[in-house]
Amino acid sequence: MNAPEKFLAKPATGSSHFHESARAQVAGGATYIDDVAEVKGTLHAAPILSNVAHGKLRGVDASQASTMPGVRGIVLAKDIPGDPILATFVHDETVFAVDTVEHIGQVIGLVVADTVMQARRAARKVQLDIAPLSAMLDLREAVKARSFVLPPVTVRRGEPERSIAEAPHKLSGAFDVGGQEHFYLEGQVAYALPLEQDNWWIYSSTQHPAEVQHWVAHALGLDNHAVTVECRRMGGGFGGKETQAGHMAVWAALAARKFRRPVKLRMDRDDDFMVTGKRHPFAYDYEVGFDDSGRILGMKLLLAANCGFSADLSGPVVDRAVFHVDNAYFLGDVEIVSYRCKTNVQSHTAFRGFGGPQGMIVTEAILGDIARALGKDALDVRKANFYGIADRNVTHYQMPVEDNILDPLVSKLEQTSQYRARRAAIAKWNAQSPVIKRGLALTPVKFGISFTATFFNQAGALVHVYTDGSVHVNHGGTEMGQGLHTKVCQIVADELGVPFDKVRISATDTSKIPNASATAASSGTDLNGRAAQFAAREVRQRLAAYVADKQKCRPEQVIFAHGQVSGPDAAMSFEQVVDDAFHSRVQLWSDGFYKTPKIHYDKHTLTGRPFYYFSYGAACTEVAIDTLTGENRVLKVDILHDVGRSINPAIDIGQIEGGFVQGMGWLTTEQLVWNEKGHLATHAPSTYKIPATGDVPEHFKVAFWHEANPEDNVGGSKAVGEPPLMLAISVFEALRDAAAAARGDGPVRMDAPATAENVLRALRK
Ligand code: MTE
Numbered sequence: 001m002n003a004p005e006k007f008l009a010k011p012a013t014g015s016s017h018f019h020e021s022a023r024a025q026v027a028g029g030a031t032y033i034d035d036v037a038e039v040k041g042t043l044h045a046a047p048i049l050s051n052v053a054h055g056k057l058r059g060v061d062a063s064q065a066s067t068m069p070g071v072r073g074i075v076l077a078k079d080i081p082g083d084p085i086l087a088t089f090v091h092d093e094t095v096f097a098v099d100t101v102e103h104i105g106q107v108i109g110l111v112v113a114d115t116v117m118q119a120r121r122a123a124r125k126v127q128l129d130i131a132p133l134s135a136m137l138d139l140r141e142a143v144k145a146r147s148f149v150l151p152p153v154t155v156r157r158g159e160p161e162r163s164i165a166e167a168p169h170k171l172s173g174a175f176d177v178g179g180q181e182h183f184y185l186e187g188q189v190a191y192a193l194p195l196e197q198d199n200w201w202i203y204s205s206t207q208h209p210a211e212v213q214h215w216v217a218h219a220l221g222l223d224n225h226a227v228t229v230e231c232r233r234m235g236g237g238f239g240g241k242e243t244q245a246g247h248m249a250v251w252a253a254l255a256a257r258k259f260r261r262p263v264k265l266r267m268d269r270d271d272d273f274m275v276t277g278k279r280h281p282f283a284y285d286y287e288v289g290f291d292d293s294g295r296i297l298g299m300k301l302l303l304a305a306n307c308g309f310s311a312d313l314s315g316p317v318v319d320r321a322v323f324h325v326d327n328a329y330f331l332g333d334v335e336i337v338s339y340r341c342k343t344n345v346q347s348h349t350a351f352r353g354f355g356g357p358q359g360m361i362v363t364e365a366i367l368g369d370i371a372r373a374l375g376k377d378a379l380d381v382r383k384a385n386f387y388g389i390a391d392r393n394v395t396h397y398q399m400p401v402e403d404n405i406l407d408p409l410v411s412k413l414e415q416t417s418q419y420r421a422r423r424a425a426i427a428k429w430n431a432q433s434p435v436i437k438r439g440l441a442l443t444p445v446k447f448g449i450s451f452t453a454t455f456f457n458q459a460g461a462l463v464h465v466y467t468d469g470s471v472h473v474n475h476g477g478t479e480m481g482q483g484l485h486t487k488v489c490q491i492v493a494d495e496l497g498v499p500f501d502k503v504r505i506s507a508t509d510t511s512k513i514p515n516a517s518a519t520a521a522s523s524g525t526d527l528n529g530r531a532a533q534f535a536a537r538e539v540r541q542r543l544a545a546y547v548a549d550k551q552k553c554r555p556e557q558v559i560f561a562h563g564q565v566s567g568p569d570a571a572m573s574f575e576q577v578v579d580d581a582f583h584s585r586v587q588l589w590s591d592g593f594y595k596t597p598k599i600h601y602d603k604h605t606l607t608g609r610p611f612y613y614f615s616y617g618a619a620c621t622e623v624a625i626d627t628l629t630g631e632n633r634v635l636k637v638d639i640l641h642d643v644g645r646s647i648n649p650a651i652d653i654g655q656i657e658g659g660f661v662q663g664m665g666w667l668t669t670e671q672l673v674w675n676e677k678g679h680l681a682t683h684a685p686s687t688y689k690i691p692a693t694g695d696v697p698e699h700f701k702v703a704f705w706h707e708a709n710p711e712d713n714v715g716g717s718k719a720v721g722e723p724p725l726m727l728a729i730s731v732f733e734a735l736r737d738a739a740a741a742a743r744g745d746g747p748v749r750m751d752a753p754a755t756a757e758n759v760l761r762a763l764r765k
């Protein structure tokens with residue numbers, strides 16, 4: 001007898017189960033790298049930083065530092081047994097600066113001491129002899145000088161020059177957007193332990209343990225199998241630990257090798273700012289032609305990214321920017337020229353959205369200005385440019401948009417947010433308010449899901465069922481607060497029909513799942529969730545075959561639900577079935593492997609189907625600016641976002657809210673200032689302002705779009721990690737709307753972030 005419907009427990013997926021370590025985190029019981037009990041004899045390292053943006057490194061004098069209390073010595077490039085070049089994708093970065101330094105904050109070596117404070121104090125006393133060379137510090141100068149880390153990439157469709165020339169209206173302009181510091185609460189950290197026979201154990205706060213393993217092995221001159229990397233969780237990564245956690249691990253391992261002791265390297269917050277890369281700042285020059293409805297007919301865009309001193313992930317980041325220039329819109333005839341510029345600052349890296357935000361924002365800004373040029377409502381102009389269903393439905397990179405829900409989604413938010421009524425009310429309000437002006441904007445997001453590098457779109461998992469019926473899962477993804485482990489537990493629990501609490505996930509470990517991709521591109525659950533589901537399914541099918549054999553039925557008749565395994569004759573607890581099966585020598589564990597179907601693209605022309613599907617969303621944001629001081633506030637936010645069928649609504653809402661607020665920070669208060677010497681002047685929370693609780697709008701409503709993912713994705717869900725960040729472009733467009741209300745009609749140039757200064761500049765005629 002099958003278990004009657006009413007006895008089935010609610011499946012784990014679709015319910016707002018607590019984050020698997022929420023309680024431990026708030027109680028201080030969740031372990032981060034710096035909480036790992038230190039092995040006796042552990043030493044601590046601190047970095048020696050370049051104080052010149054570009055120069056010849058002539059000497060390092062550690063004589064004073066060496067005599068300081070607790071100091072064991074220093075580590076320099078000459079102490080590297082393997083390759084002095086880091087094993088990054090482009091191999092264009094040294095492990096420690098040798099001969100030349102390329103930015104202020106570049107790591108030249110380490111001081112190793114008994115305590116972390118001793119190491120840090122001594123590192124500051126190391127004397128550097130650097131002969132300065134001319135430094136490239138300005139992005140637009142780098143474009144002029146053709147100072148690149150990678151060659152330019154152009155994507156072109158049709159005849160944009162002709163379309164622009166023949167268009168009834170034209171607009172051209174320039175626009176700059178700033179970078180963003182990740183400000184993960186747990187800074188970069190690694191703890192390297194020598195094991196027997198030149199094997200190594202590395203605790204690393206990393207989104208990509210396999211990459212850290214590879215980098216460490218490469219620097220130590222060992223094979224990958226000699227190095228094991230473990231990450232239980234990160235206190236946030238946001239892209240900043242996709243590659244750049246590798247540096248800490250390599251440095252710590254080199255120190256550990258030299259001193260034959262475990263070594264921990266935990267960056268001080270200021271050093272973390274100075275050493276690691278950020279979101280890429282971008283500069284744009286554009287020209288568009290459009291018709292009376294505001295529809296773009298032709299567009300020419302120059303998009304330049306400040307990559308810093310090395311390539312790091314800049315290739316794929318700028319590719320993703322190029323892929324997302326369209327956002328939700330059919331661009332007509334278009335040419336996008338992208339530059340990956342080399343400057344003498346930190347090497348900029350992945351950051352939530354991975355170039356997508358920088359691609360989208362320029363087109364959103366252009367559409368806002370087209371509306372102002374035509375005296376139209378910006379939402380009408382946006383809608384006039386949406387991708388179509390039957391026509392106008394192919395992207396500039398030749399991918400048909402098959403899952404387009406832009407029109408119904410945006411129309412629904414337009415109603416629920418009362419956009420039109422508020423637009424009228426705000427116009428009335430502004431007419432009687434000379435100093436404070438309000439602004440409103442409703443902007444969409446269409447974000448491509450998959451790593452653009454197709455081969456990254458694979459994942460593995462292990463599911464072990466123990467004889468007591470408890471389940472242990474391990475997969476290649478990492479937990480950074482986004483709830484990946486919770487979702488994977490839910491998926492496995494449902495596959496085996498057991499309660500959530502029966503399933504536990506252990507730390508990500510390169511000796512369990514090899515060659516795992518970074519947990520990035522928002523695809524953690526899509527990839528690892530599916531791999532774990534397949535592994536659990538394998539075990540379930542073996543158990544079903546075992547039960548079917550006993551009950552003389554077909555395996556499909558055996559149902560796993562509510563902690564019970566039921567065949568036509570009898571139901572037993574999952575534990576009992578597992579125990580019986582074990583004694584009949586049924587294999588109770590399995591691996592699982594998943595690779596995303598359908599995707600492919602040509603990395604030279606950037607054409608093809610780089611994305612399995614798109615995640616959609618829209619936000620309606622109301623702001624106020626003070627036209628005398630430039631200060632601004634976000635007053636009201638309404639979001640309608642597409643997560644497909646949500647695996648965990650509470651976690652997804654958290655991702656949407658968090659992503660939005662992080663995007664709001666990028667576009668309003670988070671300003672990175674490098675001074676004329678190339679010194680990052682904003683290297684601490686005293687001068688670099690991330691949003692605080694008081695900045696979250698009082699009215700902040702999030703709703704889900706109601707449809708499942710039309711592509712076959714785990715549980716019918718869609719990826720959620722990055723797309724909501726780009727909903728914050730509505731904040732920026734609302735601020736420009738408010739500036740336009742103060743200025744009168746016409747385009748508004750406002751560079752991002754919209755600090756008080758930039759708002760005031762935008763108000764100048
Ligand atoms: N959420 C939290 N709390 N902390 C993070 O570091 N990183 C974001 C996003 N959400 C992040 C986060 C980024 S950049 C990505 S790519 C995804 O989570 C990665 O996880 P996922 O693929 O499991 O969604």
Ligand code: HPA
Nearest residue numbers: 316354451452453520521
């Ligand atoms: N997104 C995030 N990280 C990545 C990607 C991507 O598309 N490609 C390589 N690393």
Ligand code: MOS
Nearest residue numbers: 239351352520521
């Ligand atoms: Mo997220 S920027 O893809 O780590």
